[in-house]
Each structure stands twice: as structure tokens, then as C-alpha cells.
Amino acid sequence: MSSKTKMECCVIGTGYVGLVTGACLADLGHSVTCADRDKEKIESLSRGRVLIFEAGLEAIVERNVASRNLGFTSDIRRAIASCEFIFITVDTPPDAEGKADLANVDSVAREIAAAINGYKVIINKSTVPVGSTRRVQRIIEEAMEEYHEFDVVSNPEFLREGTAVSDFLKPARIVIGSDSQKAIMRITGLYRRIDAPLLVTDPVSAEMIKYASNAFLATKVSYINAIANICEAVGADVREVSLGMGYDERIGFEFLKAGPGFGGSCFPKDCRALLAISGDSGYDFNLLEGVLEVNQEQQERVVAKVERALGGLDGKNIGVLGLAFKANTDDIRESPAVNVTRMLLEKGARVTAYDPQAMDNARQALPGAGFAEDPYQAVQGADAMVLLTEWDEFKWLDYGRARELMESPLIVDARNCLDPVVLRKLGFHYEGVGR
Numbered sequence: 559m560s561s562k563t564k565m566e567c568c569v570i571g572t573g574y575v576g577l578v579t580g581a582c583l584a585d586l587g588h589s590v591t592c593a594d595r596d597k598e599k600i601e602s603l604s605r606g607r608v609l610i611f612e613a614g615l616e617a618i619v620e621r622n623v624a625s626r627n628l629g630f631t632s633d634i635r636r637a638i639a640s641c642e643f644i645f646i647t648v649d650t651p652p653d654a655e656g657k658a659d660l661a662n663v664d665s666v667a668r669e670i671a672a673a674i675n676g677y678k679v680i681i682n683k684s685t686v687p688v689g690s691t692r693r694v695q696r697i698i699e700e701a702m703e704e705y706h707e708f709d710v711v712s713n714p715e716f717l718r719e720g721t722a723v724s725d726f727l728k729p730a731r732i733v734i735g736s737d738s739q740k741a742i743m744r745i746t747g748l749y750r751r752i753d754a755p756l757l758v759t760d761p762v763s764a765e766m767i768k769y770a771s772n773a774f775l776a777t778k779v780s781y782i783n784a785i786a787n788i789c790e791a792v793g794a795d796v797r798e799v800s801l802g803m804g805y806d807e808r809i810g811f812e813f814l815k816a817g818p819g820f821g822g823s824c825f826p827k828d829c830r831a832l833l834a835i836s837g838d839s840g841y842d843f844n845l846l847e848g849v850l851e852v853n854q855e856q857q858e859r860v861v862a863k864v865e866r867a868l869g870g871l872d873g874k875n876i877g878v879l880g881l882a883f884k885a886n887t888d889d890i891r892e893s894p895a896v897n898v899t900r901m902l903l904e905k906g907a908r909v910t911a912y913d914p915q916a917m918d919n920a921r922q923a924l925p926g927a928g929f930a931e932d933p934y935q936a937v938q939g940a941d942a943m944v945l946l947t948e949w950d951e952f953k954w955l956d957y958g959r960a961r962e963l964m965e966s967p968l969i970v971d972a973r974n975c976l977d978p979v980v981l982r983k984l985g986f987h988y989e990g991v992g993r
């Protein structure tokens with residue numbers, strides 16, 4: 559990339575979104591400094607250690623650190639002063655009412671006000687309530703000692719854990735919410751090497767797009783889970799139903815997999831935050847309340863299935879396969895797998911769990927559980943195997959061997975990833991979701 563099109567970017571907050579954004583912008587040829595007040599994190603990143611498990615990320619970080627397109631610092635003000643583009647990618651954890659807590663965003667806004675030394679495009683990628691772009695604008699205006707021109711832009715991020723790098727570089731769309739023509743032109747230049755539809759809109763609409771998208775996808779998941787529950791009662795197969803629905807382009811195949819409910823750091827939190835936003839606006843969004851209710855019940859239903867099949871859980875040995883909130887991540891935040899395991903433990907079961915990536919994170923969350931080194935060890939002597947995360951390696955286990963190791967042959971496959979015909983031939987009693 560020529561030095562004319564190479565842009566100086568500073569990314570504040572090196573969590574999931576921040577690190578992926580910084581690494582990918584560097585890979586697009588820009589000069590990027592990732593800044594974080596957590597000195598330990600910065601030190602370990604500077605040594606090339608990426609602490610999150612994300613396919614392809616470490617290689618991109620290494621490559622761009624080596625080419626000097628990517629650097630790390632805990633000196634946030636200096637990073638701000640040396641760049642035109644400032645990305646805000648900090649945490650907005652929920653407060654007691656489920657609303658996004660903006661303390662971290664506000665504190666970055668004050669840092670920007672203290673360090674501003676020329677025109678800056680301030681780009682917010684954190685998921686924030688509607689009106690936050692203007693709030694950041696106001697904080698900087700009020701705190702700035704010497705006047706400098708700047709624009710604040712909402713640019714929500716839609717990447718998924720597990721596919722974050724390709725989601726960033728090949729997004730379905732880029733949303734830019736701004737009232738400033740100058741900022742829109744600058745940020746369009748920044749993304750010019752990404753081939754995706756560009757939607758330019760006002761900041762409040764951009765902020766709504768993020769919540770509305772996540773809540774809609776969560777609604778799709780709860781919808782198909784509710785349909786799965788009816789399928790179980792009437793003898794239909796929800797996977798066939800999803801397929802038949804998905805061919806209709808107005809519906810689509812995505813996010814129609816029935817399972818133990820949705821989890822992760824986004825869907826549950828963003829649904830609750832949108833409920834708070836809608837409540838504050840005077841609208842009773844009971845559709846979305848239903849989505850969260852179905853999601854909670856879906857996890858309880860998995861526990862009830864095991865309990866029913868075993869005639870109680872007290873003292874039973876359960877082998878749990880999968881703890882991450884979905885496959886290809888080590889993340890257990892609001893993981894249905896962890897919630898189900900916790901409920902099994904509360905009902906007196908002895909649980910031995912295995913997950914290829916998430917066990918270190920799960921140990922603290924599940925103090926009562928045992929942890930196995932491999933799936934076979936997890937089901938040794940078990941009265942039931944409960945499959946909770948759809949890791950590929952669980953699809954190709956030697957189930958004949960598992961059957962021999964288990965005390966009684968029950969499999970509850972909460973992700974519908976196994977073949978009931980094969981398992982029944984091996985002597986298992988198989989229960990899936992909605993089939």
C-alpha cells in the first residue's frame with residue numbers, strides 16, 4: 559500500500575473486537591497501534607502472545623508486528639495524539655438493570671479530549687445504547703481544553719467468535735453512522751480494500767442496526783427451538799423443518815439450528831440491553847422477552863431430558879461433552895453448556911466434563927465438576943453422555959468404545975450432531991432436540 563493510502567489508526571481496548579480490528583486493519587496495510595490500560599495484556603501482546611483462541615488471529619498479529627504495521631502500547635494518550643483514526647473498542651458490560659454500562663467508553667472519550675491535537679475521526683465499534691455517539695461527542699467537546707476539529711462515527715462490528723478474521727475482512731455490510739461528510743469520506747477510504755455494501759446512515763440508526771441484528775438472530779434461534787419443542791410432541795424432525803424453511807430466501811438457512819439455546823457475550827446481553835432501551839422509550843417489547851424466556855427454558859429442557867431418562871439425577875454419573883458456548887471458541891460467557899452442567903450438579907449429579915478448548919475457563923465457573931483429559935475419560939462409568947457443544951471431534955468419536963466404557967447407554971445430544979440410527983444400532987438410547 560502506498561504511504562498516501564496508509565492511514566494511522568489507534569484502537570483503544572484490546573478485547574475480542576479491538577484485537578481483531580487492529581490486526582485486520584494492519585493486514586489491510588494501515589499503520590495500527592493497539593492501546594489498552596492493562597499493562598500486562600499489552601506486554602504479553604507485544605511479545606506476540608494472543609490470549610484468545612481465534613482461528614488465524616495469531617498469524618495475522620505475528621505477520622503485522624514483524625512488518626511493523628502493528629504495535630501495542632499502554633500509553634493511550636500518545637497513541638491518540640499520533641493517529642487520525644481512533645477506534646473505541648472497549649467493554650460495555652451490563653449493569654444491574656441489563657443496560658450497557660458506558661463507564662469505559664466515557665473514560666476513553668475523556669482520554670481523547672486530553673490528547674487531541676488535530677482533526678480526528680473517532681469511530682465507535684463497542685455495542686452502545688442509542689444516542690451514545692452524540693454522548694461521546696459531547697464529552698469530548700466539554701472536556702477539550704484547546705479546540706480541535708473532530709467527528710464521532712458509529713461503525714458497529716458484526717464479527718462472530720470463531721470466524722472473526724474472515725467476518726471482519728469479508729463482512730456482509732459495513733455500517734457507518736455519521737452526520738459529517740468529511741468523516742464519511744475518510745472512513746470510506748480506510749475500508750476501501752474491503753469489498754462489501756456500504757450503508758451510510760445517521761448515528762442513532764447505526765446503533766439500532768447492531769442491537770436489532772443481534773436480537774433478530776437470537777429470535778431466529780428461539781423460534782426454531784420453540785418449533786423443535788413442538789416437533790418433539792408431534793413426531794416431526796426439526797432439522798427437516800429448518801431445511802424446508804431455509805430454502806425460502808426470505809427465511810434463509812442460517813441460525814435455524816435447534817439446540818440448548820443461545821449464549822455468548824453478545825446475544826443474551828444485547829437482548830437485555832435492547833429490552834432496556836425499548837422500556838425507556840415507552841415500548842413494551844414482549845416479543846423479545848419471549849425470546850429470552852424460550853432460551854432459558856431450552857437449557858432447562860436438556861436437564862429434564864436426562865433426569866427423566868435416568869429416573870432422577872441424584873448420585874448419577876454424567877459425562878458432559880462441550881462447555882464452550884459454541885464450537886471453535888474457548889469462550890464460556892453465558893454458555894448454555896455451562897448452565898446445563900451447573901443445573902445437573904445442583905440436582906445432585908456427579909459430572910465429568912471435557913471440552914477441547916474451554917476447560918481452563920470452565921474450571922472456575924464449575925467448581926463442583928470433574929474434568930477429563932479426553933471424551934472417553936469423561937464418559938467412563940457414566941450413566942449418561944450429554945453433548946452440549948458441537949465440536950467436530952465429538953461427531954467422529956468411536957461410539958462403540960464409548961458404549962463399552964459407559965455404565966448405561968444414554969446419549970442426550972443437545973446439538974443434534976450425531977446420527978441416531980447408528981447410535982441405536984450400537985445399543986444406545988438416543989435423545990436429540992426436536993427429532
Ligand code: UGA
Pocket residue numbers: 685715716717718719720772775779812813814815816817818819820821822823824825883884885
Ligand atoms: C454474535 C453475532 O452472530 C455477530 O454478528 C455479532 O457481531 C456478535 O454476536 C457480537 O455482537 O459481538 P457470536 O456471539 O460470536 O456472534 O456467536 P454466534 O455464532 O452468533 O452464536 C450465538 C449463539 O447462538 C451460540 O450460543 C450458538 O450456539 C447459538 N446458535 C446459533 C444456535 O443455537 N443455533 C443457530 O442456528 C445459530
